[in-house]
Amino acid sequence: MSVALLVEYFEALPEDALQGIEDVPADRQYLHEASPLPPPPTGGKAKRRAALHLFNQKVRERYLEGTLIRLSFSECALARRAAVFALGQLGTLESNPPLARCLHDTDGEIAELAAAALRRVWFRGSGSSASDQLYRIVRLSEAQQALLALDQLIEKLPDFAEAYYQRAVFHYRSNQVDLALRDCAQTVKLNPHHFAAQAGLGQCLLRLRRHNAALKAFRLALRIHPRLEQIAATVRELESTQGEDGR
Numbered sequence: 001m002s003v004a005l006l007v008e009y010f011e012a013l014p015e016d017a018l019q020g021i022e023d024v025p026a027d028r029q030y031l032h033e034a035s036p037l038p039p040p041p042t043g044g045k046a047k048r049r050a051a052l053h054l055f056n057q058k059v060r061e062r063y064l065e066g067t068l069i070r071l072s073f074s075e076c077a078l079a080r081r082a083a084v085f086a087l088g089q090l091g092t093l094e095s096n097p098p099l100a101r102c103l104h105d106t107d108g109e110i111a112e113l114a115a116a117a118l119r120r121v122w123f124r125g126s127g128s129s130a131s132d133q134l135y136r137i138v139r140l141s142e143a144q145q146a147l148l149a150l151d152q153l154i155e156k157l158p159d160f161a162e163a164y165y166q167r168a169v170f171h172y173r174s175n176q177v178d179l180a181l182r183d184c185a186q187t188v189k190l191n192p193h194h195f196a197a198q199a200g201l202g203q204c205l206l207r208l209r210r211h212n213a214a215l216k217a218f219r220l221a222l223r224i225h226p227r228l229e230q231i232a233a234t235v236r237e238l239e240s241t242q243g244e245d246g247r
Contacts, residue, residue, distance in 0.1 A: 003071060003079045009058050010082035017048050017055075018085065018113065052089065059086045069098045077107045084110055088117025095121055100193035103225045111227050115195075122162040122194065130157055134166065143170050161190035165197045172200070177207045195225035202231070211238060 059068075063086065071083035084102050087095045099121065102114035124131045133153055140146040150167040157163065168183035181204035187197035202217035215238045218231050226232075 003074060003076065006059065006063065006068075006071065006082045006086065007076075007078050009055050010078075010085060013051055013055055013085075014048060017051050018116075055086075056089050060090060065091055065094060069095060072098055072102055077110065080105065080107065080110050081113055084113045084117050088113070088120040091117070091121050092124070093121060093126065096191065096193050100195075100224060103195070103227070108227065111225075115225060115227075118193065119196075122165075122191065125157070125160045125162055130160055130163075134160075134163055138166055143174050146170050147174075159190060161187050161194060161197075164190070165194065165200070168197065168200060168204075172204065177204050180204050181208070193224060195221050195228065198224060199228060199231050202234075206234075211241070214238065215242070 065087070068083045068086050068091065071079050072087060074080050074083065080102070084099065087099055091099070096118065099114050099118050103111050103118075105111050105114065123134060125134070130153070133149075137146050137149045137153065140149065147167065147170050150163055150170065153163050154160065154167065164183045165187040168180040168187065171177075171183060172180035181201065184197045184201040184204060187194050188201060191197070198217060199221035202214045202221060205211075205214035205217055215235060218235045218238070221231055222228055222235065
């Protein structure tokens with residue numbers, strides 16, 4: 001299948017179609033304060049949705065997921081960007097490991113696209129029904145209502161890693177750090193590529209003053225996603241503190 005065609009579809013997208021996860025509130029996308037939030041999309045929502053729908057339709061008609069995975073490792077950086085974005089739109093959990101490898105791409109834009117693509121894949125989980133439920137829950141304004149709904153979703157789908165992570169976000173923002181820690185750990189157990197949960201694990205441990213364990217967790221997050229700059233800064237700060245304590 002022609003690489004040029006995929007690139008053509010990709011380049012036709014408006015710039016704001018590439019930003020963030022539109023249906024998820026920014027403060028629900030990361031548990032830990034150290035993660036940069038995506039910039040808010042600009043322009044008309046209807047226009048973005050129409051552009052994405054057309055992109056998805058065209059890609060779905062001409063490309064298999066396996067082909068997109070192969071193109072995500074193309075020698076052409078633009079082809080890699082297009083393939084990574086397409087996997088974020090249409091990929092299943094089969095795309096989780098290859099997208100995680102793209103976090104280490106020498107092209108920073110590809111790594112950024114891969115991080116957003118992974119979040120979309122994680123939200124989709126094993127199917128559209130679970131994804132639709134999770135999207136509805138994270139948009140709830142009342143934390144206790146969201147937590148109850150997440151409990152029910154997890155009871156029904158105990159292997160849905162992103163549901164545990166989203167519950168961790170609500171627990172953390174409700175100052176229930178021990179419960180957030182538990183859910184982050186379960187997320188990473190189910191999905192070892194989940195850099196946000198791994199970093200969130202470190203943030204919980206830091207709040208609990210378990211600095212050595214937090215440092216280990218943050219280092220593991222950077223091993224998954226080496227461009228988490230504020231996590232890297234936290235690691236340097238903790239390492240400096242350890243050095244001073246050891247004098």
